[in-house]
């Protein structure tokens with residue numbers, strides 16, 4: 001018997017994007033950890049060159065959904081999935097898909113900054129070296145470009161050979177973003193990227209997120225509703241694995257369609 005019970009979201013999304021405007025399409029996605037459902041029949045499209053936020057109470061499935069988008073659940077044998085995820089129209093679970101290439105195209109940044117134990121330069125060059133075929137000059141230029149893109153270049157240009165561990169937490173998170181950008185992803189997934197950082201570093205990350213959307217599509221998981229309101233164009237509200245409401249961020253926060261959304265954003269339900 002299937003672990004998935006059908007429970008369509010009350011109200012469902014209030015917007016939809018044409019496939020042509022979408023970077024990712026999630027179609028009828030359900031996911032369970034063993035017998036425990038975590039995502040229930042989610043259907044939504046993630047628009048290209050916009051910031052989309054996933055919000056909702058702890059345990060509602062935000063990180064599970066984010067991780068599904070670059071197949072981070074693959075190694076968890078307990079996970080049972082139903083439904084499809086398409087990147088630029090292609091099923092990410094199709095047999096011919098190279099998972100390493102998928103993760104290059106759909107990069108991910110986690111809550112705690114996780115620079116590799118090597119120099120600032122080598123962190124950013126890491127993915128480029130794995131890909132191979134780049135001469136030193138081109139590599140130098142790409143490392144500089146990635147650090148510029150992550151708004152870190154000016155702070156580190158004179159100490160590229162220093163250990164990444166000599167950077168502050170906020171700088172380390174921007175370094176991780178530079179490392180992810182260096183291999184030119186189309187989508188950047190951010191799982192609470194600023195929750196371990198001080199307020200100034202948080203603002204820098206938020207500004208960076210807003211600036212990056214001219215270049216790629218971003219998906220942000222956050223507990224912080226002010227942050228979602230500040231940086232995202234669209235917000236999806238999840239509750240108990242269901243997509244409750246999905247719409248332009250301004251509308252969702254000022255004029256939610258459903259009482260469940262209103263209760264959450266006004267703090268009547270956590």
Ligand SMILES: Nc1ncnc2c1ncn2[C@@H]1O[C@H](COP(=O)(O)OP(=O)(O)OP(=O)(O)O)[C@@H](O)[C@H]1O
Pocket residue numbers: 033036037038056057058059060061062063064065223
């Ligand atoms: N590896 C796992 N194995 C088993 N259950 C898991 C696993 N990861 C998450 N879960 C469960 O799946 C549900 C959704 O978890 P998830 O981490 O996606 O929620 P979340 O909305 O991101 O929560 P939070 O805001 O607290 O990070 C929760 O009930 C959680 O306990």
